[in-house]
Amino acid sequence: MELDTMDFRILALLQQNGKQSYSEIARLLDVSEGTVRSRVNKMLKEDVFEFIIHTNxxxxxxxxxxxxxxxxxxxxxxxxxxxxxxxxxxxxxxxxxxxxxxxxxxxxxxxxxxxxxxxxxxxxxxxxxxxxxxxxxxxxxxxxxxxxx
Structure with missing residues (x-):
């Protein structure tokens, strides 16, 4: 999978706040929630990232x-x-x-x-x-x- 600018922007926002909703990310990036959801799901499927809890x-x-x-x-x-x-x-x-x-x-x-x-x-x-x-x-x-x- 080759990532584009939008994928990196989504990753950067999730990196700042992994609990942020897809609708909030979509609003910040001026795209639809469906776009964010499909891109996140594709990146998860391709093991680009994973959601984890980082415990202190x-x-x-x-x-x-x-x-x-x-x-x-x-x-x-x-x-x-x-x-x-x-x-x-x-x-x-x-x-x-x-x-x-x-x-x-x-x-x-x-x-x-x-x-x-x-x-x-x-x-x-x-x-x-x-x-x-x-x-x-x-x-x-x-x-x-x-x-x-």
Whole structure:
């Protein structure tokens, strides 16, 4: 699917307020509600975006965020990533070039949970050579907004 200017304008408005009605978006863009609805449905069908709830981790008791770099054995990257997908505390898993083969982002209630995750959960996964744990000390930005307004 190739997006046009109207699609990007709709995305920008939804990004500002995902609860905004199609009729309100249509009014702001001077198009019909049907146009907005059909374009949104098409973009949803094509996986251009999805509606999600972005929870503030600190407000739900997840006070420790860690970015964890993993060095893996050759041929084990996919297997390790698949195993990590099942862990509830892991929010993001990505394969990267550079020092780490996989980088994960995970949230924990406290440091003890993080230590347990590293020493128990990660240590049981075959193919992990080394683990580099980085704990967030202060957050300056956290967004899922990719469209310029």
């Amino acid at each position: 981790p600190n407000k739900v008791g997840l006070n420790v965020q860690a970015i964890i770099g993993l060095e893996t054995r050759l041929g084990k990257q996919d297997s390790i990533a698949c195993q990590l997908q099942g862990h509830g505390s892991v929010r993001f898993i990505g394969a990267f070039s550079g020092k780490h083969d996989l980088i994960i982002q995970a949230y924990f209630k406290n440091n003890d949970e993080l230590v347990s995750f590293v020493n128990q959960d990660l240590s049981e996964i075959e193919g992990i050579i080394s683990v580099d744990v980085n704990v967030e000390l202060k957050q300056y930005k956290d967004t899922f907004s990719y469209i310029d307004r």
